[in-house]
Amino acid sequence: MFSLSSWKHLRIPFSFYLLPVFIFALAFTPNHNPERMVLVFITLHLFLYPSSNGYNSYFDKDEGSIGGLKNPPKVKKNLYFLSLIFFLASIILAACINISFAGMVIVYGLVSMAYSHPSIRLKKMPYISWVVAGFFQGCFTFCMAYAGLSDFGFEVLGKSHVFIPGLLTSIMLWGSYPLTQVYQHEEDSRRGDQTLSLKLGIKGTFLFSSIWFLFAGLAFAWFFVDKNQDWAFYGFLAAMLPVILYFYVWFWFIRKDENKYANYTWAMWMNRISATALNIFFFWYFLENTQILQVI
Template identity: 65%
Template sequence: MFKKSSWEHLRIPFSYYLMPVYWFALATLTEIELFRAVMVWVVLHLFLYPSSNGYNSYFDKDEKSIGGLKNPKKVSLDLYYLSLVFFLIALGLALVLGTAFFWMVLVYGLVSMAYSHPSIRLKKYPYVSWLTAGFFQGAFTFWMCVEGLGDSEWSWPLPDSLWMPASLTSILLLGSYPLTQIYQHEEDSKRGDETLSLKLGLSGTFGFSSIWLLLGGIAFAGYFFYTNQPWAVWVFLLAMLPVVCYFSVWFFLAQKDPERYVSHSMSMWMNKISATALNVFFVYLVWQSQAAIP
């Protein structure tokens, strides 16, 4: 029914890179209901994120490498409709888990559309797009997961159990987000999208991201001490060691030969290493949190 190229632009495997937020939300729960846990995972990673990917690809019409696709095929109206079908499925499944979760999925989807739609196109505003992506893919998604998983403690002001870990996810995303744009300067310039990485330049992007990633590490350490999990600090630092090593080597190589090393493949390897490290760490955290329950 839909073209093969349209399915490819959904970039379903790319959801793996956004999965750490889900696992971290799961790790903060005292009780896990398997049905809700599976449903939230399915809604986000199989339908909502792919819908956003496809929708953005349709309006971006990239001719060079993008996240998850080294050689993207030409898009057609077919992709636009497929992305909307996936969004409607995400909304339908979300409604099964409750109206609050449904509205949060709807808001996330609409904001992701505003990111690339030509009438709004948040992507062309460097700091607005950076803050939007950091907040909605981080803190907002964390709260959305907690709501869908059924352990929400919504009140105002938000309890520490909600705003503290949610803020941590946004800090990490604010640090990594510019790195996902670093190899797209030429194409972004051609479209008139002044992304944050384009504004910062090559060295500025690496320096900017390193500061935020360092802040993220310090913030995570503080959070684990605050929640009486000092052991988690050392496990977290161990998990982050491959990320720090790769980032340092990449920065060194990019300075020496930017044409060769500021590339899609190098950026994707950064994503793969950091996502794998965080997924493994947060899954371990889930296991530890459940094992501690008598």
């Protein structure tokens, strides 16, 4: 019924890059329940995020490389319906935990639709889209995962012990997000979109991201030290070391020839290294912060 190309546009493996936020939320969850853990993971990573990917791909109709697909197949009409089915499935699964969690899933889905839908298309608004994407993929997702994992609802957005670590993830995403756009300038320009990276230029994007990475490092340092978790701060620095090294090596090549090195391959390796490093760190932090191994 649905073409292979449409399934490819869901980019389910790409959810790996959003996994650090889920694991970080897991580290603060007070009510660990294996069934909820599995259900929230499936809801977000196997249905909600792929739904968003497919929906945005349908309206973008990219011909060049996109996140997770170096050579995306031509978009077909059934991709639109497949993405909506996945969105509906994510809502139903979320409702199995509670209605408020399902409501948060709906909010996330609608905001992601607004990113590419022609009637709103946040992608044409460089600064607004940057703020919205960073907030909802970071802080809101953290709070949403926390709510689902803990069987809570929207009230977690007003809890400082949830909102603050969630905001840390947004700060990091506000630094990395423009880097995912550096190889799409030509296609974005042709389509009339004004991404932040396009607005800043390629070298400007790297300078902008370096400032936000520094800010993110200071924010995480304050957070861990304030919690008397110096061990976590040093672990975070160790995890970020390969990411920062790769970033500056890439930047060095960009300064030599931005047209040659601002490409899909370099950007995807940046994503792979940062996601892998943060997944490892946050999983270790989850084990240490919850002392779950001692309970088991």
